Amino acid sequence: MKVINKKHIFAKENAERQIMKSIPFNDYYKEKLFSIPLFKELPDYLKSEILKRLDFRLQEINENTVILEQGDICCNLYVLLEGTLEVNIIDANGNEVLIEHIESPRAFATPHLFKKDNRFPATFRTLEKSILLTATKDSTFHLISKYPDMLKSFLCVSGNCNVCTTMRLDVLSRKTIRERILVYLLKRLDKDTSTVRLTHTLTQLAEYINVTRPALSTEFNKMEKEGILKRKEGNYIELNRKAIKGII
Secondary structure, eight states, X not given: OOOXXXXXXXXXXHHHHHHEEEOOXXXXXXXXXXXXXXXXTSOHHHHHHHHHHOOEEEEEEOTTOEEEOTTOBOOEEEEEXXXXXXXXXXXXXXXXXXXXXXXXXXXXXXXXXXXXSOBOSSEEEESSOEEEEEEEHHXXXXXXXXXXXXXXXXXXXXXXHHHHHHHHHHHHTOSSHHHHHHHHHHTTOOTTOOEEEOOSOHHHHHHHTTOOHHHHHHHHHHHHHTTSEXXXXXXXXXXXXXXXXXXX
């Protein structure tokens, strides 16, 4: 017969409470909540309904804490009100690959809430102390089904999340380091401009496109010598669109 160690269970539950601590919802977090794209453009009456009908809780989470693991079932609407998350996947070879960094305030993983296969495709980990709002699936569905404005906003945000995932996979599908770098930069260009700001450090970018840091630096130096790109102050990079057309 298996003996249950109650002290061990209590210690584990106590540790989890220390990592994720429930905190009260106040006007400060209310302002944060209604600044995210999912809720920002909604009329005031609907924002009031959200506060009344959305079944949610607020948690303060320590740095370097895994809050959701790849393969977990998505049972809630998740909104990061403060902090930064690192999103990673484990590929077919067992390698950990950086997908993106999620900056607050922002809802995330929305496309997975109502999918048939609603397992998370990635692992989400805090990079700093963070504030996370989680709302139940049922209460979220009630609001979406009752208010067309809410449905429209949810579909728009979910669509944008899918675009981010598609962009990431497009980068990783390229065979050479040069192609991965250029696809990454081109996808972040504004219209009618040839300059893009590099928001990742070189170490983060190397993880993002799944190459080594030295190989990334070497390729950047080669492309600069060949006139394909030019690095400027403030982490800005100017791209030679004409030269890039012959590569991608």
